[in-house]
Amino acid sequence: MHLPTARLLLALLLPLSATAQAASELTVYTYPSFASDWGPGPAVKTAFEQQCSCQVNFVVLESSGDILQRLRLEGDSSEADVVLGLDTGTMETARQTGLLAAHKIDTSSLNLPIDWADDLFVPFDWGYFAFVYDTEQLPNPPASLEELIAAPDDLKIIIQDPRTSTPGLGLLLWLRHVYGDQAPEKWTQLKDKILTTTKSWSDGYFSLFMNGEAPMILSYSTSPAYHMAIDKTDRYQAANFAEGHYLQVEVAALVDSSNQKELGREFLQFMLTDGFQLHIPLKNVMYPAINLGPELPDVFDKLITPSEARYFEPAEVAKNRRAWLDEWLNAMTR
Amino acid sequence: MSDFTRAPLSQPGWQHWPGCLFALAIVLLTVSGAGALFWQAPALDIGDLWTSRYLRSVVLFTLWQAFLSVSISVLLALPIARALDRHRKFVGRALLLRLMELSLVIPTIVAVSGLVSMYGRQGWLTVAIQEWLPSLSWNLYGLNGIVLAHVFFNAPLAARILLQALESAPSTQRRIASQLGLGSLWLWRSLEWPSIRPVLPGIVALVFTLCFTSFAIVMTLGGGPATSTIEVAIYQALRFEFDAGRAALLALIQLLICGTLWWLVLRKGLNTALIPDRQLVISHARPDAKGVRKLLDSGLLAAFGLFLTLPLLAVLARGLPGLADALMPSGFADQGLQLLKATALSLGIALPAGVVSVATSLLILGAKPGNTNTPISRLLETSAYLPLIIPPLVLATGLFLLLRPKLGIASEGLALVALINAMMALPFVMQLLRGPLRNLDPASIRLADQLGIRGWYRWRWLHWPRLRRPLALGLAYGTGLSLGDFGVIALFGSPGNPTLPVLLYQQLGSYQINAAAGTGLWLMMVLLALFGLFNLVGRPPTKSQGLQAPMPNQLETSDA
Numbered sequence: 001m002h003l004p005t006a007r008l009l010l011a012l013l014l015p016l017s018a019t020a021q022a023a024s025e026l027t028v029y030t031y032p033s034f035a036s037d038w039g040p041g042p043a044v045k046t047a048f049e050q051q052c053s054c055q056v057n058f059v060v061l062e063s064s065g066d067i068l069q070r071l072r073l074e075g076d077s078s079e080a081d082v083v084l085g086l087d088t089g090t091m092e093t094a095r096q097t098g099l100l101a102a103h104k105i106d107t108s109s110l111n112l113p114i115d116w117a118d119d120l121f122v123p124f125d126w127g128y129f130a131f132v133y134d135t136e137q138l139p140n141p142p143a144s145l146e147e148l149i150a151a152p153d154d155l156k157i158i159i160q161d162p163r164t165s166t167p168g169l170g171l172l173l174w175l176r177h178v179y180g181d182q183a184p185e186k187w188t189q190l191k192d193k194i195l196t197t198t199k200s201w202s203d204g205y206f207s208l209f210m211n212g213e214a215p216m217i218l219s220y221s222t223s224p225a226y227h228m229a230i231d232k233t234d235r236y237q238a239a240n241f242a243e244g245h246y247l248q249v250e251v252a253a254l255v256d257s258s259n260q261k262e263l264g265r266e267f268l269q270f271m272l273t274d275g276f277q278l279h280i281p282l283k284n285v286m287y288p289a290i291n292l293g294p295e296l297p298d299v300f301d302k303l304i305t306p307s308e309a310r311y312f313e314p315a316e317v318a319k320n321r322r323a324w325l326d327e328w329l330n331a332m333t334r
Numbered sequence: 335m336s337d338f339t340r341a342p343l344s345q346p347g348w349q350h351w352p353g354c355l356f357a358l359a360i361v362l363l364t365v366s367g368a369g370a371l372f373w374q375a376p377a378l379d380i381g382d383l384w385t386s387r388y389l390r391s392v393v394l395f396t397l398w399q400a401f402l403s404v405s406i407s408v409l410l411a412l413p414i415a416r417a418l419d420r421h422r423k424f425v426g427r428a429l430l431l432r433l434m435e436l437s438l439v440i441p442t443i444v445a446v447s448g449l450v451s452m453y454g455r456q457g458w459l460t461v462a463i464q465e466w467l468p469s470l471s472w473n474l475y476g477l478n479g480i481v482l483a484h485v486f487f488n489a490p491l492a493a494r495i496l497l498q499a500l501e502s503a504p505s506t507q508r509r510i511a512s513q514l515g516l517g518s519l520w521l522w523r524s525l526e527w528p529s530i531r532p533v534l535p536g537i538v539a540l541v542f543t544l545c546f547t548s549f550a551i552v553m554t555l556g557g558g559p560a561t562s563t564i565e566v567a568i569y570q571a572l573r574f575e576f577d578a579g580r581a582a583l584l585a586l587i588q589l590l591i592c593g594t595l596w597w598l599v600l601r602k603g604l605n606t607a608l609i610p611d612r613q614l615v616i617s618h619a620r621p622d623a624k625g626v627r628k629l630l631d632s633g634l635l636a637a638f639g640l641f642l643t644l645p646l647l648a649v650l651a652r653g654l655p656g657l658a659d660a661l662m663p664s665g666f667a668d669q670g671l672q673l674l675k676a677t678a679l680s681l682g683i684a685l686p687a688g689v690v691s692v693a694t695s696l697l698i699l700g701a702k703p704g705n706t707n708t709p710i711s712r713l714l715e716t717s718a719y720l721p722l723i724i725p726p727l728v729l730a731t732g733l734f735l736l737l738r739p740k741l742g743i744a745s746e747g748l749a750l751v752a753l754i755n756a757m758m759a760l761p762f763v764m765q766l767l768r769g770p771l772r773n774l775d776p777a778s779i780r781l782a783d784q785l786g787i788r789g790w791y792r793w794r795w796l797h798w799p800r801l802r803r804p805l806a807l808g809l810a811y812g813t814g815l816s817l818g819d820f821g822v823i824a825l826f827g828s829p830g831n832p833t834l835p836v837l838l839y840q841q842l843g844s845y846q847i848n849a850a851a852g853t854g855l856w857l858m859m860v861l862l863a864l865f866g867l868f869n870l871v872g873r874p875p876t877k878s879q880g881l882q883a884p885m886p887n888q889l890e891t892s893d894a
Contacts, residue, residue, distance in 0.1 A: 031843070032832075032836070032839055032840040032843045032844075033840060033843030033844035035840075036840040036841070036843070036844050036846075037668055037669075037672055038841070038844045038845075038846055039844050060832070060836075060840070062573075062839070063573075065573060065574040066573065068576075069572075069573055069574070069576060072576055073731070073734055073735060156455070161558075161559075161570065163570040163574045163575060164569070164570055164573055164574050191558075194557070194558060195455070195473075195475050195557070196475040196476075196554075196555065196556065196557045196558065197556070197557060197558040197559070198553070198554060199553045199554070199569075200843075201843070202839065202842035202843040203443075203553070203554055203842070205842070205845075206447075206842045206847055206850055207443075207446065207447040207450055207554065208450065208454075210847050211447075211450060211451065211454065211456060212455075212456035213450060213454045213455050213456055214455070226845050230845070283844075285845065322575075326386075326388070328559075329387075329388040329559050330387055330388060332558050332559040332560055333387055333388050333391045333559055333560045334387075
């Protein structure tokens with residue numbers, strides 16, 4: 001009874017505004033900053049539409065975590081053909097939903113710090129998590145995780161919640177990779193230096209870090225590239241930590257229930273060409289997934305080069321995520 | 335009398351049934367939304383509550399911060415309301431009142447960024463105070479920030495309601511007090527306390543619920559898992575971990591605590607007008623509004639005014655450059671156009687949401703005859719408070735699960751957003767309309783009955799003149815709340831077509847920091863414009879029109 005009521009209300013509220021369906025449309029679920037006017041989305045869309053004579057529709061979800069969530073909610077009735085924006089921390093969980101299809105495309109042009117062989121996921125960019133600091137507030141940043149953890153409590157940092165944000169999860173994995181079972185102990189020591197834990201990267205970066213609230217924030221080693229290239233300032237830099245940095249690879253995949261699989265594969269293949277990748281460095285502010293050669297903006301030469309790429313296999317993350325999260329929660333509420 | 339001569343819509347059923355149906359629809363919508371989630375949850379693991387340190391700390395912290403927030407908000411609101419009642423004619427009073435009404439609908443992310451500019455580590459107030467008192471170590475993040483922001487949002491609301499209660503004190507008693515020159519203490523005991531006592535439980539319950547279910551504030555100023563509220567924990571369980579079981583468990587605890595509170599308050603018979611209808615009561619000067627008292631009051635009101643305006647001025651200062659860029663001819667092509675498109679979409683969702691919430695409130699209120707304790711009236715009452723305590727995310731996710739296969743086109747999703755937004759505004763809009771709709775004086779009713787003014791005519795000539803102001807304010811609230819929504823829209827939002835809050839988050843996510851500040855300011859300006867516009871609409875046309883029942887208020891005050 002309630003369902004018809006709701007439907008009736010809906011029908012009353014919005015008189016027909018259904019749009020005509022074009023011959024072939026590709027629906028891509030993605031996150032806001034990718035599809036926004038300033039992200040790579042619009043340029044990529046134009047470029048792909050020219051070669052495929054189809055229409056690309058971005059469905060913008062709240063965050064990359066939401067892409068997975070939405071996929072699970074919708075199950076096999078999803079309207080998505082491609083999901084773009086999962087990462088190595090979440091992709092195994094996505095694989096376990098069984099809702100994705102093999103990509104069957106040639107990934108030989110990939111240029112990542114790790115070897116990549118995966119039948120479901122195609123990387124489209126990558127980067128290292130790093131603490132970005134304000135050189136005016138903090139001329140001498142810690143040179144290692146250990147130094148950060150041992151620093152006096154008046155050094156304040158902003159991090160993100162590992163449950164709602166991929167960089168937040170990245171930090172959790174980073175500490176775990178470096179310290180193993182001692183990670184909870186290290187979190188307890190780090191706790192008093194955490195000014196605040198924000199829901200998403202953007203909440204912390206915009207209203208707090210850029211406002212001078214804390215001299216350091218968990219972000220990407222590539223973030224300074226944006227400030228240097230677009231804002232024309234060297235003020236914000238990433239601290240190079242001696243233990244190495246945790247690697248994030250962002251991936252896309254084909255949805256199994258899609259009836260546009262060929263078009264979807266064409267898009268995934270297009271992802272690994274210049275037409276797509278040229279927009280990654282300064283619009284998604286990450287490293288491109290293929291070698292762009294001289295097309296890579298000069299500012300990328302000024303970024304830090306980690307001594308070691310820290311990385312857990314996605315299956316390892318999926319197996320332990322819940323336990324590691326609970327350890328973190330307990331350490332933080334102690 | 336035959337049916338032929340009946341006034342339109344004067345059939346008693348017309349007053350009764352639509353309201354009942356709507357109330358039933360709301361309850362069913364809520365129950366099915368939450369139910370879908372419970373059904374999706376594997377099994378409720380209640381043992382989690384005892385074994386997980388985190389869950390225990392979440393529940394305890396939620397209670398503790400809500401208790402602190404409610405205490406400080408109400409303790410601050412009391413003297414403010416008294417001072418405003420004492421001084422009815424000072425420059426900026428109207429402005430201050432308007433600002434207090436606005437506080438409920440200011441989008442959290444915008445206000446929080448203003449609060450940070452004031453009280454953050456680099457906030458100018460913090461810096462200034464630390465200059466004088468270096469030993470004082472103030473940290474905004476954590477309990478401090480949460481309580482401060484809750485007071486910022488709720489003290490004005492509480493003060494506004496209290497002021498309304500004070501103003502309703504019988505004017506004959508006021509006259510006597512004025513003639514006898516009675517002092518402050520006597521006034522408090524004989525006039526003020528009796529008039530605020532009945533509304534106090536309602537205010538406490540309302541503010542407690544708002545702080546208890548607080549989400550965005552805790553998320554931004556909270557500081558970490560140690561300072562999480564239940565609503566935040568629900569969000570985390572649902573959004574990233576897909577842990578429907580934990581979300582359902584937490585939602586149940588929240589429903590239990592807030593539901594019990596409201597049940598206790600409602601059982602005692604809640605005073606009707608929780609949110610003020612703006613009525614200009616011209617009254618006698620209060621004898622205790624002179625001398626030192628006047629000086630103290632001025633200081634208090636000035637401080638409160640600054641407390642409310644300074645963070646908003648900070649938003650203005652930070653947002654102006656970005657907004658100027660967007661609206662300049664050079665930037666207009668993409669950025670400005672994007673802003674206007676988002677504004678249009680936001681209004682396209684918010685205005686219908688406002689209209690639906692006002693219409694539903696009227697129907698539900700119209701269906702409830704007085705304070706009878708029948709199942710029907712209990713259903714009507716429940717439908718009014720349910721949206722306040724059910725987490726919107728739980729509702730939205732549940733409905734999503736239910737409607738998923740059939741929810742085809744984007745516009746259906748948008749209609750659902752408008753519908754849920756309308757529901758969320760319902761408790762506030764209803765409080766606003768309840769008093770004016772009910773408190774019709776017996777003389778007018780008798781007169782209308784004798785003249786056979788019923789149905790549509792009764793509404794047109796009896797209610798409409800008194801209701802147009804509260805209706806306009808209700809529309810402003812309903813529209814404003816929906817305009818700032820970022821939660822429901824994120825789940826059902828449309829492809830690449832952002833509303834203003836979504837646009838704000840998109841800009842934040844892509845390093846567009848100036849543009850984001852500009853969008854935040856723009857959102858505030860649209861809200862202000864809406865309130866101003868509805869205020870104009872709600873203002874009755876000047877003087878005398880045809881058949882208007884005599885208004886005792888006017889009679890009473892004309893001899894002042």
